Amino acid sequence: MSTRVTRFAAVPALLLALLLGALPLTPSSPVAAQSVGRLIAKAGRNATIAPKAEKSLRFAIIGDTGTGATPQYEVGERLNESRQVFPFEFVLMLGDNIYGGERPQDFIKKFEKPYKTLLDLKIPFYASLGNHDDPNQRFYKPFNMDGQRFYTFEKGGVRFFALDSNYMDQTQVDWLEKELSVAKNTWKIAFFHHPLYSSGQRHGSEIDLRSTLEPLFLKYGISVVFSGHEHFYERLLPQKGITYFTNGGGAKLREGNIRVGSSMTAKGFDTDRSYMLAEIADKTMYFQALSRTGTLIDSGSVDAVPTPPPPPSDAAVK
Numbered sequence: 583m584s585t586r587v588t589r590f591a592a593v594p595a596l597l598l599a600l601l602l603g604a605l606p607l608t609p610s611s612p613v614a615a616q617s618v619g620r621l622i623a624k625a626g627r628n629a630t631i632a633p634k635a636e637k638s639l640r641f642a643i644i645g646d647t648g649t650g651a652t653p654q655y656e657v658g659e660r661l662n663e664s665r666q667v668f669p670f671e672f673v674l675m676l677g678d679n680i681y682g683g684e685r686p687q688d689f690i691k692k693f694e695k696p697y698k699t700l701l702d703l704k705i706p707f708y709a710s711l712g713n714h715d716d717p718n719q720r721f722y723k724p725f726n727m728d729g730q731r732f733y734t735f736e737k738g739g740v741r742f743f744a745l746d747s748n749y750m751d752q753t754q755v756d757w758l759e760k761e762l763s764v765a766k767n768t769w770k771i772a773f774f775h776h777p778l779y780s781s782g783q784r785h786g787s788e789i790d791l792r793s794t795l796e797p798l799f800l801k802y803g804i805s806v807v808f809s810g811h812e813h814f815y816e817r818l819l820p821q822k823g824i825t826y827f828t829n830g831g832g833a834k835l836r837e838g839n840i841r842v843g844s845s846m847t848a849k850g851f852d853t854d855r856s857y858m859l860a861e862i863a864d865k866t867m868y869f870q871a872l873s874r875t876g877t878l879i880d881s882g883s884v885d886a887v888p889t890p891p892p893p894p895s896d897a898a899v900k
Contacts, residue, residue: 628876630664635863639738640668643773643858645676645810646712647832650692653855654833656874658696661857663876665700668859672705672737673697676810676829677712677747677775679725684716693724708735710744712775712810717746734761740862741767745774747809750794758795762802768886769862770804777809777828779818781844784836785811799824805887806867814840814852815871817880821846825884829871831856849880 633640642661647654664670680692694701701707701724709725711717720727727733731746732754743761746754762770777785778792799807800822810830818826832855840850855874860867870881 628660628663629878630667630859630872631870631881632667633861634868638861638863639740640670640861642670642673643676643808643829643860644673644832646678646813646830646834647675648678648680648692649833651833653874655696657832657855657857660872660874660876662699664859664872670859673707674773674808675707675709676773676808677710678714678810679709679712679719681714689722708744710774711746711748713748732757739767740769740771741765743772745772747774747776747791750791755794759798762798768865770802771806772799772804773808775809776811777826778807779821779826779846780812780828781816781841781847781850782812783839783841801890803887803889806884812836814850815856815879816840816847817849818846819848823887827858829858851879
């Protein structure tokens with residue numbers, strides 16, 4: 583009986599060390615990260631694209647994650663790998679963070695264990711509420727909601743707005759308009775659970791919610807919106823100048839659910855779980871979407887929406 587010997591002679595020493603775990607993946611610059619990224623991609627492990635700029639804001643986006651099942655853990659592993667090439671600073675969560683029971687052991691199984699490596703590195707997660715989430719999740723400290731159903735925060739000059747799309751009452755609408763009106767940031771990004779635009783056959787676009795939020799987004803210059811709810815990845819063609827992403831395949835999958843031939847879809851992926859990475863450098867956001875197996879399924883860039891001019895004063899009108 584013959585024995586097959588695996589030969590590594592053709593594999594660069596750096597790649598071999600990485601694959602065998604003898605060398606930590608800690609690229610200190612985009613150039614180093616690109617070298618590591620190319621080697622990993624060539625090995626078929628993870629196709630994450632390295633950052634485009636030295637000083638940029640980098641973050642990950644996941645949605646519909648909290649099952650505690652194997653696919654969620656596998657996506658968590660891919661996130662860990664991606665961060666070695668693309669060192670993101672925080673993670674946005676698009677709702678349905680914890681499915682089913684919400685006992686302490688459920689939070690461990692459905693959040694703390696799948697993302698343990700990131701949590702141990704003190705990578706903060708910022709959650710929004712989905713239709714399967716108990717509103718009391720806002721008091722769970724690792725979700726960084728500070729006890730609020732909706733909230734805003736700033737990172738690297740970018741202003742983020744986390745909304746509760748389950749219950750868009752007048753209190754929330756008034757709060758959003760007030761916060762948007764005083765935000766002078768070039769980049770304003772909203773994230774919440776239900777998509778305003780979607781080619782999903784199961785749910786589709788949330789038209790009532792769109793009628794409430796879209797006028798504010800247009801008035802105050804929201805550039806990008808991230809949503810979940812649909813268990814797949816979809817990048818919509820810009821709608822009235824705003825780029826919308828549906829990214830609800832972090833653990834569950836609704837296979838084959840993107841409507842074929844949809845006039846709204848720029849890119850769709852509904853054959854496996856997925857997650858996103860984003861980088862903002864000056865007036866450009868570079869994005870990439872990857873699958874549960876580390877395959878690159880979409881990438882590109884979005885420019886910031888110009889800030890709308892202030893309304894004319896009464897004196898100017900006269």
